[in-house]
Amino acid sequence: NQGGWFLIVGLFLTASIMFWWARTYRRAVELGMGTHIAWAFAAAIWLFLVLGLFRPILMGSWGEAVPYGIFSHLDWTAAFSLRYGNLFYNPFHALSIVFLYGSALLFAMHGATILAVTRFGGEREIEQITDR
Secondary structure, eight states, rough: OOOOOHHHHHHHHHHHHHOOOOOOOOHHHHTOOOOOHHHHHHHHHHHHIIIIEEEIHHHGGGGGSOOSSSHHHHHHHHHHHHHHHOOOOOHHHHHHHHHHHHHHHHHHHHHHHHHTGGGGGGGGHHHSSSSO
């Protein structure tokens, strides 16, 4: 009743995200690729840590953290907007959401293209993008 499960879930979620980042970085180095994807992922991890760890600690309440879940985080965004200014009409927030979904769409399209042209040698992309 005091938020213990939220803290346990948050601990394991944060640990798994950090381990996944380390794996991404390590795999890129092992394959001789650039580590720019790992560092881009680190920027998203930084946002996750700021909103889910640092801000609640500085505010003094875990209730200030973004909840885990689709609709609950939208409710949190609405409450945050009422308190600190409307995020829904902020053009920079809108651009960040557009670029988030746009980049996810582009990555999905890229992956689908590589899978579609595998029979023509599309999987050799790894050999073509290694740092020399």
